[in-house]
Amino acid sequence: MSDEQTKRILVLEDDPQTGALIETCLTEAGYVVHLAEAVPGALHLIDDLAFDAAVLDYCIGTNTALRVAQSLRVRLIPFVFCTADDDLPVEFEDVPVLGKPFAPEDMLGVVQSVFGPPRLTRRAIGG
Numbered sequence: 510m511s512d513e514q515t516k517r518i519l520v521l522e523d524d525p526q527t528g529a530l531i532e533t534c535l536t537e538a539g540y541v542v543h544l545a546e547a548v549p550g551a552l553h554l555i556d557d558l559a560f561d562a563a564v565l566d567y568c569i570g571t572n573t574a575l576r577v578a579q580s581l582r583v584r585l586i587p588f589v590f591c592t593a594d595d596d597l598p599v600e601f602e603d604v605p606v607l608g609k610p611f612a613p614e615d616m617l618g619v620v621q622s623v624f625g626p627p628r629l630t631r632r633a634i635g636g
Contacts, residue, residue: 518541520532538627547572561587562623563587563588565578566590567590591606591609591616
């Protein structure tokens with residue numbers, strides 16, 4: 510039997526409380542979450558790890574997640590924006606947006622609807 514790996518999700522969020530909320534919500538649902546608090550860190554993670562999907566806050570301090578979104582798109586990695594900003598670039602008008610503030614169940618619902626449920630590695634009973 511070959512085991513599938515759990516889906517790995519990049520989260521770019523500069524607010525520590527919101528980042529922890531997203532991380533907890535997705536981790537408890539069975540995803541593997543890698544949290545970045547700044548654009549350079551997110552770009553480094555994208556270069557180093559294989560991601561199945563990403564959740565991006567668009568406004569990161571005085572920067573935006575534009576370079577991260579473009580990098581994900583080039584790699585064909587699906588992503589959603591989780592942001593209070595409603596002025597997103599037109600090139601990303603097809604990307605789902607979860608507005609802030611959000612309820613944890615809404616975060617999980619958006620992630621599952623876009624990326625699918627996590628692939629949990631489980632052994633058969635007695636196997």
